[in-house]
Amino acid sequence: MTWTNRLRLLGGLVVVLVIVAACTLVFNQRQSAVASTSAAIAAQEYAVGTDYGGTVTEEYVQEGDSVEKGEKLLQVQSLQLAQDIRKGVVGADTQTSAYDIGEDGFITFKAEVSGTVAKIDVKTGGYVQAGSELGTIHKADSLFVTSNFTVTPRDYGRIQNGAEVELRLPDDRTITGTVKNVSVETNDAGRAKTTVDVESPELSASPSTGITSPGTPVDATLHLRDDGTLAGVTDAVRDFSRQIGL
Known part of the structure; x- marks a missing residue:
């Protein structure tokens, strides 16, 4: 094999390694956002009782x-x-x-x-x-969205109060909100069933009737904390180390 062929082979191997590394990085990259499994508009409720x-x-x-x-x-x-x-x-x-x-x-x-x-x-x-209760009042300027997400325990740790949430209304309008409150319940599969309350000035100022009335379904996309480009690879290495007992 001539030196020219050897250099070509070496160059080809380098290119393959770069492509494999890039693909691995993309594959292991953490997701930056997660879509809700269900979400709906809600409001602060005041019961009238006697x-x-x-x-x-x-x-x-x-x-x-x-x-x-x-x-x-x-x-x-x-x-x-x-x-x-x-x-x-x-x-x-x-x-x-x-x-x-x-x-x-x-x-x-x-x-x-x-x-x-x-x-x-x-x-x-x-x-x-x-x-007994006689009725219920939805307080003015108190609309928010209660949304449900299913995430891994690791991604649950990346949900922060104040994180950005995109809300898509039934009329296809998109407004921005922030995480106000988070609660979680872990199922048998080890997935975190997470409930997130989202507040949005645009929503709370809307009338609590029509398309923004409590109970109206919406789509919510929650943005997770960004831990850097190599976070996914680091997680994969850490998980592999645990599996082999290191």
Whole structure:
């Protein structure tokens, strides 16, 4: 073999090694983002409840209505409350941020926060039990996204509070959010089933009706912490060392 052929062979080997190294690097490169398995818009919820059983006498609002803090929601007349008023257990003119008490056992429930009436569980003329919920209010400017991801334990460690999350709405608009809260449950396969709450100024300022109403499904893409180009290779070497007992 001539020196020219030897040099060509050597050059070919170098090229092959470079290609193999590049492919290995790409193959072992850590993923920089992960897509959600499910995600939906949510809101802070405030339940309207009663300590007294009674009959619903008035409905001042309907589901979907916007309400201001202190606005009337429902009125209930309670015989037990009327008895407590006569006994002096409760004052006839008691007022709190949640309700006003009048004579003859009337109690008027009010919105404790401004927002949207998400649900009304009672109807005029119906009877409500003591301790039951009458309805729910979604607080204004409180929309966020709760999203689920399935990641490896190692990638779970790369999820940071404040990390960027891309949110794609049903109308194909994309807005940006950040990680607010993270919780995890590891399944039998060793995968981390992770729930991430995402806050976004663009979302929280949107109306809690229509396409941005709570319960609307969205797509979320979570950006993981970047540990450098060789992180994937380092992980592979570390895992191989553990497998052979080093």
